[in-house]
Amino acid sequence: MTTISSASTAFSGDDPRNRLFGPVPDVAGERGYGEDHPPRVGFFTDTSVCIGCKACEVACKEWNTLPMDDAEGNRAQLGLTGASYDNTGMLGANSWRHVAFVEQSRAVDLPMPTVGAPGSAGGQRPLADPPVVHPGVPASSTTAEQSAPQQTTSGDREIRWLMSSDVCKHCTHAACLDVCPTGSLFRTEFGSVVVQEDICNGCGYCVPACPYGVIDQRQDDGRVFKCTLCYDRLTDGLQPACASACPTESIQFGDLDELRARADARLAALQEKGVEGARLYGHDEDDGVGGAGAFFLLLDEPEVYGLPPDPVVTTRDLPSMWRHVAAGAALVVGVVASAFAGRRR
Amino acid sequence: MTAAEGVPGAAWRRADGPPAQDRERRRRSGGRPPRPGESVVGEAEFTSYYGRPVIKPPVWKTPDVPLYLFLGGAAGTSALLGTMAELTGRPALARAAHLTAGGGALTSVGFLIHDLGRPARFLNMLRVFKPTSPLSVGSWVLAPFSALTTATAGAHLLGRFPRLRLLTGLGAAALGGPMTTYTAALLADTAVPSWHEAHRELPFAFAGSAMAAGGGIAVACSPAEEAGPARQVAVTGALVELAAMHRIEHGHGLVSEPYRTGRAGRLLRAARACTVTGTALTLAAGRRRVPALLGGALLAAGSAVTRFGVFDAGLASARDPKYTVEPQRARAAERDAAAAGAPS
């Protein structure tokens, strides 16, 4: 294996195209891993089947021995947020999986209410028709085959729950990695992005650089922490802890190419069943981060789940920034020089 | 992102009770009507996850980081001034400027180290050189710069080694320009909306601010008969700073708003008052000592407060999800519209 650089290949001249932006077919190879590196892996998180059990959060906390904190990242604090069942609050240094809970309602046009005979449906909890999957397949066989299991009606309202397990996106163009001045953040042979905790000096640059607000500094420690895509488990041939713990296969781990194909199929199936708002998030290689290693099937706009609708890796504009920085510096030199040049003592 | 299928949102609204809805309503009615030309796309549809920020606000501390920005800039200009003064036979100005540069650079490094989560690992900054990281580039500028300016200042204090002093002074001056502006890339190369969007103007704002500060301090600390060039640098810098900050405060629609409102707005208004008064005093002072001193001090203060204001505006724009979501929504909508308009 050749030397692995934590520096971006940008400006090094190795790869003239898509150094800071755009699709990168072999993200590990681009960083200097040899031909024999494993294929890029990632997550496809299908939120349409997530039941909000938080098994992934717990599994991640246990496997990585993450400390306790409240929804604002305060260590050793208990806190209730009042935000549905979500007391984790956000991804952070101590929560590398975060299950979002969104309760939604909308008015539905129902036929005029009829006064039913006693014993009819009146007064009972109204149940939606169980989702029809394929003709002949019982709807409840697996959640993965259902289209909208978390939706029902209540009076004149339709209500639904959106649940989504968020995680580091392991971006193709990872801003956190690009801006890290110590080389603590690096690209693994699996294409994931990992912090080397023995090198991080807690400069905090990666924290506001991430367009998804994933990585954060741990209080009382000073260094930053985030999902490692279970680098330790991957090197031992195991699945990430969160994916193994997920009971509904909402979190699917695997080779990214395969996951992308699977996601396309799942989206097509949902759309065929008329599920409104289903869309893939982060799987497009032409998006602002060159495609995410962890992507999602969402049922509403990304910002409803706390995700940015159109994230762009900040280093895309770095060449322009450096040009303006150079121009500004030249201006200072010019002004100072001319202030002296124009006069005699 | 794949285009949304069906009706976007499909009339779903968050149903977690009146408190959230009231919060949302208050937030909306509190906003001012949009200015002409300002993007309003997505305003009606704006929604967030319980009002939480989308990105993580910087964990950098105040006053460490704003002072690090200010002192680095002032030191950069001072190193240039000092060496030019040395070369053109202005010993008092050279001494004052080089002492400022040395002191400013060292304190700036001190604040940078103090801000680290693991200060003992500061030297890891010099473990790699990464052009994609403004902090890496900055560390490689700051480290030799502070060594050279400290040596130059030391030689001034000792009153010895004139040859060496000239050499270290020349080295420091070569790094002085980059010292004044790399911090602009440091702030702009983040996902913080109000910093990133201003990435073309911030280097000029910081360049002007650094000249106003370095020039102002030199004017205040050196005799009037030698301070002429410093006066010119200070006034030019102040004008550049005012012009660039004006563009930052007004040129970027929604993400310019944090520069005008709240604490950042108050700080930046105070900074402008300092800079304008300082400029006027410096111009009017002539050879009178007291107004020159006051004018120089005001210019430096204006520069410092500008850094605090810019820093604060960035934090404010990171904390409110609307500054992240709405411009991105508008951008996506524009792209979709362009794609729909293009013949397929």
Ligand code: SF4
């Ligand atoms: S999501 Fe954020 S923390 Fe994760 S790889 Fe991308 S930029 Fe880095």
Ligand code: SF4
């Ligand atoms: S906090 Fe650590 S990982 Fe993040 S940019 Fe700084 S050194 Fe790199």
Ligand code: SF4
């Ligand atoms: S991949 Fe591992 S580290 Fe990342 S969220 Fe899952 S369990 Fe946690």
